[in-house]
Amino acid sequence: MWFEKPSLVCVLCVLCVLQGVCCRAAPQSLGNGAGTGRIRDLDGESGRRLHGRFLHITDVHPDPFYKTYSSTEEDAACHRKRGPAGVYGAETSGCDTPLSLVNETFKWIHENLADSIDFVIWTGDSARHDNDEKIPRTQEQVIRQNEFLVQKFAQVFGTEENKGQGDFRIPIVPTFGNNDIMPHNIFLEGPNKWTLKYLDIWRSFVPEEQRHQFQQGGWFYVEVIPKQLAVISLNTLYFFDSNSGVDGCANKHEPGYEHMEWLRIQLQILRERGMKAILMGHVPPARVNSKESWDETCWQKFTLWQRQYRDIIVGSLFGHMNIDHFMIHDFKDIKKSTKKGSMSAADVESTDFKGSMYEDGEITVASASGYLLDLRNAWAKLPVPEKNSKPTSIQDYMDTEVEEESTWQSLASTVFGSKKAKKGGKDKDGKKKKKYTDKIGGKYAERYSVALVSPSVVPNYFPTLRVVEYNITGLEDLIIPFQSSSPPPRFPNAQLQTPVSGREFDDDTEWENRVQEMIEAKKKKNEKDARKKPKKWKFKIPSPPPKGAPPGPAYLPQLFTLKSYTQYFANLTHINNDFIEPTIFIEEKEEDVEDKRWKEGKHRQHQGKKPKPKPHPKKFKFEVEYNTTDDKLFKLKDLTVRSFVNLARKIGQDAKSKTVEAAEDDIENGFGDNLDDDHEQTEEDDSGDDIEAEKKGKKDKKHKKHKHGTKSAWFTFVRRAFVGTMDPRDIDEQFCQGVDEEVEEQGMEL
Ligand SMILES: *[C@@H]1O[C@H](CO)[C@@H](O)[C@H](O)[C@H]1NC(C)=O
Ligand SMILES: *[C@@H]1O[C@H](CO)[C@@H](O)[C@H](O)[C@H]1NC(C)=O
Ligand SMILES: *[C@@H]1O[C@H](CO)[C@@H](O)[C@H](O)[C@H]1NC(C)=O
Numbered sequence: 074m075w076f077e078k079p080s081l082v083c084v085l086c087v088l089c090v091l092q093g094v095c096c097r098a099a100p101q102s103l104g105n106g107a108g109t110g111r112i113r114d115l116d117g118e119s120g121r122r123l124h125g126r127f128l129h130i131t132d133v134h135p136d137p138f139y140k141t142y143s144s145t146e147e148d149a150a151c152h153r154k155r156g157p158a159g160v161y162g163a164e165t166s167g168c169d170t171p172l173s174l175v176n177e178t179f180k181w182i183h184e185n186l187a188d189s190i191d192f193v194i195w196t197g198d199s200a201r202h203d204n205d206e207k208i209p210r211t212q213e214q215v216i217r218q219n220e221f222l223v224q225k226f227a228q229v230f231g232t233e234e235n236k237g238q239g240d241f242r243i244p245i246v247p248t249f250g251n252n253d254i255m256p257h258n259i260f261l262e263g264p265n266k267w268t269l270k271y272l273d274i275w276r277s278f279v280p281e282e283q284r285h286q287f288q289q290g291g292w293f294y295v296e297v298i299p300k301q302l303a304v305i306s307l308n309t310l311y312f313f314d315s316n317s318g319v320d321g322c323a324n325k326h327e328p329g330y331e332h333m334e335w336l337r338i339q340l341q342i343l344r345e346r347g348m349k350a351i352l353m354g355h356v357p358p359a360r361v362n363s364k365e366s367w368d369e370t371c372w373q374k375f376t377l378w379q380r381q382y383r384d385i386i387v388g389s390l391f392g393h394m395n396i397d398h399f400m401i402h403d404f405k406d407i408k409k410s411t412k413k414g415s416m417s418a419a420d421v422e423s424t425d426f427k428g429s430m431y432e433d434g435e436i437t438v439a440s441a442s443g444y445l446l447d448l449r450n451a452w453a454k455l456p457v458p459e460k461n462s463k464p465t466s467i468q469d470y471m472d473t474e475v476e477e478e479s480t481w482q483s484l485a486s487t488v489f490g491s492k493k494a495k496k497g498g499k500d501k502d503g504k505k506k507k508k509y510t511d512k513i514g515g516k517y518a519e520r521y522s523v524a525l526v527s528p529s530v531v532p533n534y535f536p537t538l539r540v541v542e543y544n545i546t547g548l549e550d551l552i553i554p555f556q557s558s559s560p561p562p563r564f565p566n567a568q569l570q571t572p573v574s575g576r577e578f579d580d581d582t583e584w585e586n587r588v589q590e591m592i593e594a595k596k597k598k599n600e601k602d603a604r605k606k607p608k609k610w611k612f613k614i615p616s617p618p619p620k621g622a623p624p625g626p627a628y629l630p631q632l633f634t635l636k637s638y639t640q641y642f643a644n645l646t647h648i649n650n651d652f653i654e655p656t657i658f659i660e661e662k663e664e665d666v667e668d669k670r671w672k673e674g675k676h677r678q679h680q681g682k683k684p685k686p687k688p689h690p691k692k693f694k695f696e697v698e699y700n701t702t703d704d705k706l707f708k709l710k711d712l713t714v715r716s717f718v719n720l721a722r723k724i725g726q727d728a729k730s731k732t733v734e735a736a737e738d739d740i741e742n743g744f745g746d747n748l749d750d751d752h753e754q755t756e757e758d759d760s761g762d763d764i765e766a767e768k769k770g771k772k773d774k775k776h777k778k779h780k781h782g783t784k785s786a787w788f789t790f791v792r793r794a795f796v797g798t799m800d801p802r803d804i805d806e807q808f809c810q811g812v813d814e815e816v817e818e819q820g821m822e823l
């Protein structure tokens with residue numbers, strides 16, 4: 074299917090030879106059109122095979138100003154003074170990523186992953202934070218740091234002949250982070266100078282035929298498996314609540330509206346072509362307890378889109394938040410008006426979800442605790458399976474049978490919100506309880522969607538990488554031609570863009586003033602518009618899955634279903650080798666530490682002095698934190714929505730019964746280190762955990778200990794959220810002692 078006509082090969086070969094280029098390989102025809110049909114010397118290799126794995130890397134935040142053994146205090150930011158900042162980074166602090174860590178990370182990828190993954194999902198924030206008043210960020214820096222990372226990818230994934238210049242052996246799919254632009258968070262409508270600039274920086278990654286769309290708004294997609302699987306790169310900055318340059322997704326004139334339209338059309342086309350899609354972006358659609366990171370109008374549409382295209386969406390992957398976790402979105406939270414294709418900005422603002430996740434527009438490190446507790450509380454309300462009771466009467470029995478048979482219909486009613494079906498369910502002798510599977514949208518939990526958030530490379534906790542495995546059954550022998558995405562000329566489509574002067578990024582103050590003016594002007598206009606009749610904006614409702622279509626890959630295991638992921642981390646405490654003796658925490662009260670916007674990190678008591686005359690780090694490596702395939706704590710048998718709903722429910726149920734002294738027992742017993750030797754833990758599978766919920770409270774003390782101790786789903790979830798950096802005692806104190814109450818939310822910029 075990827076072979077070109079022989080005659081064409083010949084002609085091109087002759088041309089090649091004439092040009093003095095050796096050419097043994099077939100010309101590259103590229104399903105995604107990024108190819109130019111040019112001949113490449115591929116050393117006899119004509120393509121690549123799939124491995125069923127991809128890499129998710131996020132929030133690298135390279136910082137060329139980082140100094141080893143500088144101070145992690147806020148006013149030093151690892152740029153000055155003496156202190157504990159290690160050679161590969163200051164783990165658990167607010168400092169950014171030293172280039173040594175960036176280099177070692179890519180070296181490790183090169184040595185351990187480069188030849189066993191199919192593509193890379195790179196979810197942004199590839200420049201340092203604006204975290205040092207003495208070294209303010211400049212536009213030039215933001216650009217150079219992004220270019221530096223592209224160069225790093227080229228060193229690892231570039232083809233032999235063209236290292237660093239454009240040809241990549243596998244697709245790399247980038248996206249905008251809120252720190253990849255200036256001023257941070259503010260992304261105005263396109264085309265603008267950032268979409269133009271990144272079109273250049275990412276010229277090897279954005280397929281030719283997507284370049285126009287990319288200029289419009291920084292969104293695009295890549296067929297990572299030509300004609301079969303696409304990765305859609307969303308520009309989540311248009312949805313981001315903190316982007317004061319735009320205003321949600323309801324108004325037809327907003328880029329967020331346009332983005333959603335584009336997304337709907339792409340998904341529709343992909344469906345018609347029989348393809349599947351992975352969605353990716355920087356800022357995740359977090360939404361709990363009156364706080365959210367996206368504008369509610371965007372969340373509404375995105376969630377509706379996810380529902381309607383659940384037959385083709387494989388999953389959604391995000392970064393930005395640094396904590397390792399996932400989200401579950403309930404299609405029942407889609408408003409009626411949204412389902413009818415109508416939305417006004419005011420309409421949605423009047424919901425409960427006014428508060429932003431972020432103080433000052435940014436999530437905070439301290440608020441991570443509050444956020445996790447909010448998630449848990451939300452998950453505590455997930456439907457719980459009924460007891461595995463036997464039907465007590467023939468009528469019950471028959472009802473069960475009938476319901477069993479009509480699962481698909483009731484599912485349709487939950488999912489499509491069909492009035493008739495809903496009514497039918499209620500009518501059934503008035504008070505009959507719905508079956509668990511009905512409550513969750515059928516056997517495949519099609520009432521929900523899931524978003525996965527990978528933790529970061531920047532060592533806010535420990536540096537991390539994530540490798541996801543997905544199902545490629547039947548494609549093992551497929552050979553995908555190398556992507557011959559020889560970079561298009563640096564500034565093509567001249568008619569589409571104003572020339573970049575080259576000096577456009579020189580004057581930061583002027584630019585910031587201009588952005589401010591543009592925002593003001595827009596605000597004024599919006600206020601004027603609002604004084605007129607409040608507008609309702611209509612939009613086209615995406616069509617639902619075709620009748621009779623089987624559940625999509627996020628729901629029913631099949632080709633492209635995400636099967637598992639492996640979470641890697643680099644233990645910088647060990648590798649930096651400066652403070653290896655277990656820290657005896659002369660614990661400042663947690664509030665003293667967390668109340669600040671800045672984190673000085675776990676070695677904060679060593680400010681003011683060099684830990685050693687000279688660093689002597691251990692060999693750098695990433696190690697497996699956990700692999701969901703054989704993980705006995707999360708027990709995710711795959712990454713389908715149903716599996717995550719089960720896990721979330723377990724985590725939520727842990728909240729309902731707190732056994733404080735049990736957790737303490739465990740800690741005394743050695744922090745639950747021998748997790749694999751845990752014979753006492755109840756084996757749970759799909760049906761097992763159904764029973765478990767019910768048995769709760771009847772368990773003997775010994776079992777309780779495990780349920781609420783260091784092996785509970787909740788404890789594990791928290792420990793992993795912070796990439797294993799948090800002391801189990803602290804987890805217990807902060808998360809397991811009935812602290813449902815608010816945790817102070819202070820700001821530190823992400
Ligand atoms: C990191 O790698 C780049 C080349 O990609 C090199 O120029 C730089 O010196 C390296 N920096 C460190 C700190 O290793
Ligand atoms: C992978 O996909 C195949 C084909 O659809 C399916 O039969 C199989 O169960 C899937 N395997 C897993 C582990 O999901
Ligand atoms: C990291 O290394 C330190 C020092 O060797 C060790 O005490 C700690 O337990 C390690 N942390 C993890 C999560 O492995």
Ligand SMILES: *[C@@H]1O[C@H](CO)[C@@H](O)[C@H](O)[C@H]1NC(C)=O
Binds near residue numbers: 639700
């Ligand atoms: C995760 O574990 C499974 C089962 O042991 C293994 O097949 C897989 O290769 C592991 N994944 C990674 C990325 O190491």
